[in-house]
Amino acid sequence: MDATNRALSLMGACAFVLTFVPAPLRSRIDSSIRDLWEKLFSSADPFAYVEVPRKSKDVINAISLDDSPSTSKWLIDPTSNPLYADVALYLSSLDLEYSARRVCAYGVDGDGSLSDASKFVFGLPLDETLTDTFEGSQFSWSHKLSSTVSRSSSHHQTDEDPNSMFCLKMLKSDKPRLLHSYLSHVSTVARGIRQHNNLRTLYLNSRHGSHWTPVAFNHPSTFDTIALDGDLADRIQADLKAFSDSEAYYHSIGRAWKRGYLLYGPPGTGKSSLIAAIANYMHYDIYDLELTSVSNNSSLQSLLMRTRPRSIIVIEDIDCSMSTRFSDRQQVEEQQLAVFEEAPQSSSCGFTLSGLLNFTDGLLSCFGEERIFIFTTNHKERLDSALLRCGRMDLHIHLSYCTFSVMKKLARNYLGIMDHDLYGELEELLKAGVEITPASAAETFLSMRKDPDEAIRQILTRVKAVNASVSVDEVPPDVRTGKGDLLPKKVRKRKRELPVDASEKQHLDDSYAVSGATAPRHSKLSTSRNGPKKLAIS
Numbered sequence: 001m002d003a004t005n006r007a008l009s010l011m012g013a014c015a016f017v018l019t020f021v022p023a024p025l026r027s028r029i030d031s032s033i034r035d036l037w038e039k040l041f042s043s044a045d046p047f048a049y050v051e052v053p054r055k056s057k058d059v060i061n062a063i064s065l066d067d068s069p070s071t072s073k074w075l076i077d078p079t080s081n082p083l084y085a086d087v088a089l090y091l092s093s094l095d096l097e098y099s100a101r102r103v104c105a106y107g108v109d110g111d112g113s114l115s116d117a118s119k120f121v122f123g124l125p126l127d128e129t130l131t132d133t134f135e136g137s138q139f140s141w142s143h144k145l146s147s148t149v150s151r152s153s154s155h156h157q158t159d160e161d162p163n164s165m166f167c168l169k170m171l172k173s174d175k176p177r178l179l180h181s182y183l184s185h186v187s188t189v190a191r192g193i194r195q196h197n198n199l200r201t202l203y204l205n206s207r208h209g210s211h212w213t214p215v216a217f218n219h220p221s222t223f224d225t226i227a228l229d230g231d232l233a234d235r236i237q238a239d240l241k242a243f244s245d246s247e248a249y250y251h252s253i254g255r256a257w258k259r260g261y262l263l264y265g266p267p268g269t270g271k272s273s274l275i276a277a278i279a280n281y282m283h284y285d286i287y288d289l290e291l292t293s294v295s296n297n298s299s300l301q302s303l304l305m306r307t308r309p310r311s312i313i314v315i316e317d318i319d320c321s322m323s324t325r326f327s328d329r330q331q332v333e334e335q336q337l338a339v340f341e342e343a344p345q346s347s348s349c350g351f352t353l354s355g356l357l358n359f360t361d362g363l364l365s366c367f368g369e370e371r372i373f374i375f376t377t378n379h380k381e382r383l384d385s386a387l388l389r390c391g392r393m394d395l396h397i398h399l400s401y402c403t404f405s406v407m408k409k410l411a412r413n414y415l416g417i418m419d420h421d422l423y424g425e426l427e428e429l430l431k432a433g434v435e436i437t438p439a440s441a442a443e444t445f446l447s448m449r450k451d452p453d454e455a456i457r458q459i460l461t462r463v464k465a466v467n468a469s470v471s472v473d474e475v476p477p478d479v480r481t482g483k484g485d486l487l488p489k490k491v492r493k494r495k496r497e498l499p500v501d502a503s504e505k506q507h508l509d510d511s512y513a514v515s516g517a518t519a520p521r522h523s524k525l526s527t528s529r530n531g532p533k534k535l536a537i538s
């Protein structure tokens with residue numbers, strides 16, 4: 001009691017003395033006392049705290065997380081922190097509805113978007129805490145607003161608040177042994193949930209920026225729905241499977257665990273659909289890189305550094321995306337020089353072929369593993385051979401006009417028919433080299449799906465019309481058989497493509513449109529008509 005009285009009178013005396021100290025000096029003394037107090041208190045606290053902010057900018061400040069190379073790459077993303085999404089998804093898997101006092105309930109439909117509920121997912125609301133057990137130790141998660149933002153200054157104060165964060169509390173003594181393994185466990189479980197629920201993300205690079213904007217990827221194309229010639233689908237799947245099983249092998253031979261595919265062929269032959277089928281088969285996210293929005297090599301590098309493993313990095317129409325960014329003819333030529341002839345630096349945009357090569361194959365390409373680069377083009381012959389060499393583009397996959405086998409697969413998928421009386425005649429004409437794109441045939445089948453018989457009749461009529469109007473002996477100027485190409489079994493004679501009428505074309509365009517004000521740009525890979533959808537439930 002004596003000691004308490006003495007301490008109290010000492011504090012009172014100090015407070016009295018402080019009133020004579022000038023204000024600036026007093027505030028300094030105040031803050032020193034506060035620091036001392038916090039130090040004393042924190043050394044007595046047996047717990048360690050790890051903050052997982054929604055925004056990565058905050059992660060950089062709270063870098064106490066770790067400095068391991070495997071995760072530090074995510075810490076530089078200023079837009080969103082993938083670990084935050086992982087934690088949200090992980091917590092939603094912990095039977096939150098039974099263990100937490102308050103939960104947020106969301107209705108989730110089949111594609112993982114939030115809409116009319118067919119099932120429910122639960123998230124941890126702000127100011128709620130949940131305890132988890134891992135390897136016999138306890139981990140307590142709470143959902144809060146970032147400590148740098150005062151509650152009163154925040155307008156939203158919802159789970160969607162950009163300043164929200166998860167705070168992990170664990171025993172200090174467990175931290176060295178368990179922090180990394182527990183967070184890896186959280187990410188692994190989250191990844192498993194995404195795969196299980198088919199939740200994938202399509203990332204689009206923002207215009208004139210180095211950031212990716214995520215939208216829900218729900219393209220339904222699979223290797224069953226896409227019609228590929230002969231055993232092409234099987235061969236691609238086998239290649240993908242071999243790739244995904246080969247982590248140890250790639251490392252043993254000192255190569256980055258990545259694979260490059262070049263998809264080439266005329267418009268409407270299924271290049272974008274094949275990319276979507278590959279993503280769905282591999283359960284990978286897609287980064288759809290619009291080169292026209294990239295201003296220079298360093299932007300390209302930052303974009304690459306912001307991609308995650310187990311993803312596909314796509315550059316569609318690589319030949320024309322380079323030349324359309326400038327309206328001025330001279331600039332176009334300058335740009336083409338820069339991109340296709342490895343000029344040191346393009347004066348207009350600072351983006352060069354070497355920048356692109358470094359992106360796919362340089363030291364930076366090892367930044368994050370298990371990735372597939374896919375380039376598409378309608379004009380393979382226009383690309384620089386440096387871009388196409390093995391190691392960059394390991395497989396060249398030619399997608400071309402309908403062969404009879406493709407036509408039959410399309411008819412089976414769209415019309416549900418396996419055989420038809422007119423197939424003999426159709427086969428003859430297609431074998432002779434009449435050109436009709438799978439997109440065009442698919443549109444005919446789609447619009448006439450109620451009458452499969454008439455659909456086949458119409459296709460035959462169109463094929464006959466093309467056959468009558470074009471010379472049969474015209475040899476393709478652009479079909480190449482480079483080593484490593486996955487070509488259809490036979491190289492067919494080239495003829496003019498069936499004209500696609502304007503309304504049909506409009507329909508094709510519409511089917512790819514990403515509508516919604518928040519979608520940053522059009523992507524052929526997105527089928528979403530409602531703009532970005534929420535993927536992780538927090």
Ligand SMILES: Nc1ncnc2c1ncn2[C@@H]1O[C@H](COP(=O)(O)OP(=O)(O)OP(=O)(O)O)[C@@H](O)[C@H]1O
Nearest residue numbers: 225226227266267268269270271272273438439442
């Ligand atoms: N091989 C195919 N199997 C099934 N459907 C196809 C195939 N090729 C095209 N389609 C259909 O045609 C439409 C256009 O296909 P897609 O966008 O994949 O072609 P693309 O080769 O990428 O065209 P572009 O070069 O113009 O981008 C899609 O609706 C797709 O469903």
